[in-house]
Amino acid sequence: MLPVPVAELKPNTYAYESQPMVKATGFREYDARWLFEKEINLMGIQALGMGIATLMHERGTRPDIVVAHDFRGYSASIKMALISGLMAGGVRVHDIGLALSPMAYFAQFALDVPAVAMVTASHNDNGWTGVKMGIDRPLTFGPDEMGRLKEIVLTASFREGTGGGYRFVEGFPERYIADLTERPKLSRPIRVVAACGNGTAGAFAPCVLEAIGAEVIPLDCELDHTFPRYNPNPEDMKMLHALRDKVLETGAEVGLGFDGDGDRCGVVDDEGEEIFADKVGVMLARDLSALHPGARFVVDVKSTGLFNTDPVLLGNGAVTEYWKTGHSYMKRRVNEIGALVGFEKSGHYFFNAPIGRGYDDGLVSALTILDMLDRNPDKTMADLRRALPKTWGSPTMSPHCADEIKYEVVERVIARFKAMHEKGETLAGHPITDLVTVNGVRVSCEDGTWGLVRASSNKPELVVVIESPASDARLREMFKAVDAILRENPEVGAYNQTL
16 A cells, blocks of 8 residues: 655655655646656656545545646656556556547547546646546546545545556557548638647548548657747637638648547637637537527626627527636536537537537537538638627736635625625626626626636636627626626736736
8 A cells, every 4th residue: 555645756866766745736627737856756656646546446436547648748757647546556557558538538438437637737738737537428626626635635535445456458549540431521622721839639630630631731740749939729819820820821720729638629710810719619609509409508707798698699590608618617517417518619610410529629620610611612711700790808817816716705796796696786887687607707788798707727826818799898897897896805906817
C-alpha cells in the first residue's frame, strides 16, 4: 500500500523517488491538472490510479476502465504509472494508446467499458499533465466525485484489490475514425483549413475530414510535442491568427482549429473572421432546429442571449436552458433533460442522438459545421454569421477575488440583484426582467441586455460578461451598473481587462 502523499518534494532526491507527491490544488471541479515533477510525481500518479480504483469499488462500478494518453513527451509514462495504480486497486485496464479525449469516451461505448481515465493536459502549456475521468458513460466527474477522489488520495484511504489486469486494444483509432466517417459524404468538396497546433488532433482530424469528402488544407498537423508555434488552443489568438491567415491565403470556405486533446473546435469564416463558439452554436442551433422542430438546447451562462431571442430559433420552436459553465456540468445537464445539443462558450459542444453520444468531440462539431455549410450551398460561412442578429459583447473580464471569499462575494451579489428585482428597481435605467442563478447570477433587462457575475472555477477571480442586443452604449452602461454592484464588496480587486 502506498503511503500518504506529501504536497512537496525536491526532485533528484531519494525521497522524490520513494514517496508519492500530490499537490491538493490539482483536484479541480471536474478534472485534475498538475505541473508534472513540480506538483505531482510518478508515484503520485500511481496513487491517483489507486484512488480511482477505490472510488470505482465504492460506487459499485464494474472494475473495467479505458485509459489513453495525449501527445506529449511525458504522457505515456504518466499513463503507465496511472495503470499500475489502477491494477493494484483491482481494475482491469483497456489501453487504447495515443488518443483524443473523445476517442477515449467513444471507447467506453465501443468496448462496453463503464469507466475512463484520459491522461491529457488539453491545451495547457508543456509541463502540465492531468486526467479526465468518468465512471458513468457518457458523463465525466463533477465536484462530488472529484471531492471524494481528492479525499481518498490525500489520505491514502485505498482499497487493495485483486483481479486487476491489462490489455492493449490494437487498431482502435481505425474503429473511431470509421464511426465518424461511415456516413453520407458531403455533396461537394468543401475546402477547409484544419489547424491542430502540432497536437494530438493532427493524427486524426485531416483524415476524418477528407473521408467525408472535404478538401483539407492541413495547418500544423505534424505531431510535435514541443508545440513549436503555439499551444493547440482554439481560443489562443496566435492559433486563430495563423488559421485566419491560411484561410485567406488559400481561399478556404472555413477554418477549423482543434485543441490539444480534440474535444473542442474553433471556427474562422471565409473572410478570416473569428466566430466565437457561442455564436457558432446559434448558427448550428438554427440549422438543427429546422431539421428537428421543437429541439431543446442547453447553453452555459456565459453564452449569448440570442439563444432565447433569435427569431429563427423561436420560429422553429427551439427551447433553450442556461446552465452552469463547465464541460462536466453541461454534459450532465444535456443528458438529464435529453437536449439535442449543449453549447458551451469555451467551444465544448455536446451532441446527443442522432448526431452524437452526449460527450464533447471536436471532430463531431467539425462535421456538423461542414454539414451546415453543405445544406446551405448558396451561403458562405460569413453569410451565415451576418444573418445572426447583431449583438455587442464584452470579453470575459476577471476581477481579482481571493479563493477563500469569492463564493461568498457572489452570494452577496445574487442577494443584491434579487432585492433590486423584488423592489422593482432598475439597473442601468432599465427594469430587471430575469435572474438566472444556477451559476452565479445572470441578470437581464427588458431590452435583452444582460450581465453575468460568477466565481471562477480554478482561479482567485470572479468572471464578468456583458452583452447587449441594443447598442455599444447599452453594453457600457450595463457594465458600469454591474461593476458598481461589485464595488460594494471591498474584496473585489482590479480587472485583468475591461471595456
